[in-house]
Amino acid sequence: MNKICMGIWGMTNLRDRFNVNGFKEDVSVLERIKICGETDGIDGIELHVPTEIDEKNAAEIEKILNDYNLQMVQLCGHTWTEPQYKFGALGDVDIKIRQMAIDRVKWALDMGARFNVPISVLWPATDGNDFILQTDYIALYDRYVDSVHQILDYLHSNKYKTKICIEPKPFEPRSWIMMGTTASALAIVQEVNDPNFGLNIDVGHALIARENVEDSFSLVCRAKKLYHTHWDDNDMQADMDVPPGCANFERMVSMLYVLDQTGYDGWFGLDLFPYRDDSVDFMLLSVENLRLGQEVVQLMNERGARDLRARGTEGPAMSRLIRDCIMQVK
Numbered sequence: 001m002n003k004i005c006m007g008i009w010g011m012t013n014l015r016d017r018f019n020v021n022g023f024k025e026d027v028s029v030l031e032r033i034k035i036c037g038e039t040d041g042i043d044g045i046e047l048h049v050p051t052e053i054d055e056k057n058a059a060e061i062e063k064i065l066n067d068y069n070l071q072m073v074q075l076c077g078h079t080w081t082e083p084q085y086k087f088g089a090l091g092d093v094d095i096k097i098r099q100m101a102i103d104r105v106k107w108a109l110d111m112g113a114r115f116n117v118p119i120s121v122l123w124p125a126t127d128g129n130d131f132i133l134q135t136d137y138i139a140l141y142d143r144y145v146d147s148v149h150q151i152l153d154y155l156h157s158n159k160y161k162t163k164i165c166i167e168p169k170p171f172e173p174r175s176w177i178m179m180g181t182t183a184s185a186l187a188i189v190q191e192v193n194d195p196n197f198g199l200n201i202d203v204g205h206a207l208i209a210r211e212n213v214e215d216s217f218s219l220v221c222r223a224k225k226l227y228h229t230h231w232d233d234n235d236m237q238a239d240m241d242v243p244p245g246c247a248n249f250e251r252m253v254s255m256l257y258v259l260d261q262t263g264y265d266g267w268f269g270l271d272l273f274p275y276r277d278d279s280v281d282f283m284l285l286s287v288e289n290l291r292l293g294q295e296v297v298q299l300m301n302e303r304g305a306r307d308l309r310a311r312g313t314e315g316p317a318m319s320r321l322i323r324d325c326i327m328q329v330k
């Protein structure tokens, strides 16, 4: 069964632009990791260099991970929270800023190797545009791909096993972010064509891009490039990062169905932002919903979903099957 891990960035006081103080209290990084360890169903964590881990606290984090038998699953170089990255990072026009971003990702790979981290995400948060014709996208893609090649050269020269994953998101913090959809990220992944370079589909990002998520998961799995997943949900208006299944339970089942069909054996990462609510409750609800969804898929398989679907004509019958399986496993 796919293991579940939690992004610790969402487990503290969270600010938004209308309340820069947040509604909660800050929780230290070490405390957040302990809380993950104490939460049923959570087997790993995800975090950023250097905002959540650096050389100063790495030994303490290592001890907590061992104490709670937690795995560090994803370690990401933070390249969007400092002034130099306001107009871009791995794709920035300024070669010095681009180099800083590359070095930041290399730092995440070095630190990740110490923890045998399987995944490192690249999120092109600020590589994009706010104004019409502000950014030359052709040049941006050239620079970004060049940075990716430098990172992969470093990875291979150090014999790191980490898989680097692009995580597409259409907008926020920029009006538009480059490679904003699953298919456009896959185009770049296939251009680069490296076994250690693939995708992390963040379900909420695909939903605000109004993607047909069954199609997106199928496309990436068909290309054998789905290396990681981020689960969360929203009403397809904004990336609210509520627990998976809260807004689109049947859609969640459809994605789990495709992952079962294609044999995805990677992690389910939780990328949650409980601005107002309890982060443990968010994690528990996520675990409940994902496991319930997987049970629904198993029951659907037992009841002939694959044959029904292969016909391509059985819409109402499939809808009844999904409904009945959801009702039965509850």
Ligand SMILES: [Mn+2]
Binding pocket: 167, 202, 230, 271
């Ligand atoms: Mn994410």
